[in-house]
Amino acid sequence: MSFQIALLQFCPMRKNLDENIRLIRSMLSGLKSDLIVLPELSNSGYLYESSSILEQFSEPSDVSGPFLSAIQILAGESDGIIVTGYSELAGNGLYNSAAAVSKDGLLSNYRKTHLYATEKKLFQPGDTGFTVFQWKNVQIGLMVCFDWIFPESARSLALQGAQIIAHPANLVLPYCQDAMVTRSIENRVFSITANRIGQESLQEKMLNFTGKSQITHSSGKVLYRAPQDKATLHVMSIDPEEANQKMISNNNHLLRDRRPELYKT
Numbered sequence: 001m002s003f004q005i006a007l008l009q010f011c012p013m014r015k016n017l018d019e020n021i022r023l024i025r026s027m028l029s030g031l032k033s034d035l036i037v038l039p040e041l042s043n044s045g046y047l048y049e050s051s052s053i054l055e056q057f058s059e060p061s062d063v064s065g066p067f068l069s070a071i072q073i074l075a076g077e078s079d080g081i082i083v084t085g086y087s088e089l090a091g092n093g094l095y096n097s098a099a100a101v102s103k104d105g106l107l108s109n110y111r112k113t114h115l116y117a118t119e120k121k122l123f124q125p126g127d128t129g130f131t132v133f134q135w136k137n138v139q140i141g142l143m144v145c146f147d148w149i150f151p152e153s154a155r156s157l158a159l160q161g162a163q164i165i166a167h168p169a170n171l172v173l174p175y176c177q178d179a180m181v182t183r184s185i186e187n188r189v190f191s192i193t194a195n196r197i198g199q200e201s202l203q204e205k206m207l208n209f210t211g212k213s214q215i216t217h218s219s220g221k222v223l224y225r226a227p228q229d230k231a232t233l234h235v236m237s238i239d240p241e242e243a244n245q246k247m248i249s250n251n252n253h254l255l256r257d258r259r260p261e262l263y264k265t
Contacts, residue, residue: 003138004080005164005190005247006033006235009213009226011198013043015058021070027233033080034136039196039213040085040145041096043067046203046209051094051122058087058094061109062223065089068099068106076103081135083194085144085168093124098142098168100133108133110142114150130156138163138240141189145169148176148183148193158187159255163218163243169192171210177225185220188254189243192216197229216244 008172010209013019020043026038059065063072063138075082081102088097096119100124106195111126130153132141141157143165148154154230157165165183177193184191197211204265213226215236225253228230232263 001241004033004198004237005241006036007192007194007213008038008233010041010231011092012045027075028074031078033078033235035080036082037166037192038084039194040168041087042084043086046170049201058089060089063105071101077102083166089147096123098144111118112144114146116146118222132160141165143167150181152189159190162189163240165189165191167191169193169195171195172207177212177214179215181220182215188218188246190218
């Protein structure tokens with residue numbers, strides 16, 4: 001089957017929700033795609049002095065806020081769904097989340113399990129667990145940025161039947177893109193890592209985001225890698241059913257050959 005996917009790489013503006021919506025809208029104008037993946041925290045930017053300040057640029061997952069409601073409209077115009085990272089406002093604090101949104105509203109909401117560095121000062125640790133949902137008969141799993149470094153993240157999604165992992169990111173470490181090749185190989189899943197570009201500084205802290213957003217085949221082949229420092233929209237077609245092939249040899253099945261009773265935790 002043919003399934004059209006897209007990733008959007010751009011530089012979210014900190015404390016400038018209206019500009020972020022404008023940038024996303026302008027870059028997605030006229031695009032038709034089954035699945036579009038945007039970076040982590042696309043609504044808010046990354047570095048904040050405190051959660052109380054970030055709260056002003058956060059919103060609930062019910063698609064009632066200005067950012068996700070704009071994403072809902074764009075999803076309708078694309079005839080598909082959009083997975084975006086955003087700062088989620090909940091009753092007990094903020095979460096670094098990823099929402100899958102269609103023209104009809106929220107399909108799935110995932111709260112980042114593994115918070116990185118100073119994110120722990122801003123966000124609550126994710127409590128949803130790793131989630132898989134279906135869209136157009138395709139199984140799609142969600143994870144966010146630093147989840148990549150824990151093999152259990154992608155494996156949990158694969159065990160639930162994910163064919164594609166949608167992976168919004170704000171990467172600063174230099175080796176995620178290469179590691180996602182391994183994540184795709186060891187789980188035989190497609191992965192779409194939508195990273196951001198640019199820099200952010202706060203007090204004495206400076207972050208350089210690595211760009212190089214990436215689409216990886218279930219065989220581990222890199223199908224597309226974006227530039228390091230250029231806003232980019234890339235669209236391509238894949239066959240998600242290729243991710244159902246889990247045989248490594250005539251006698252070895254990637255998931256059925258697991259022996260979890262011998263794995264120490």
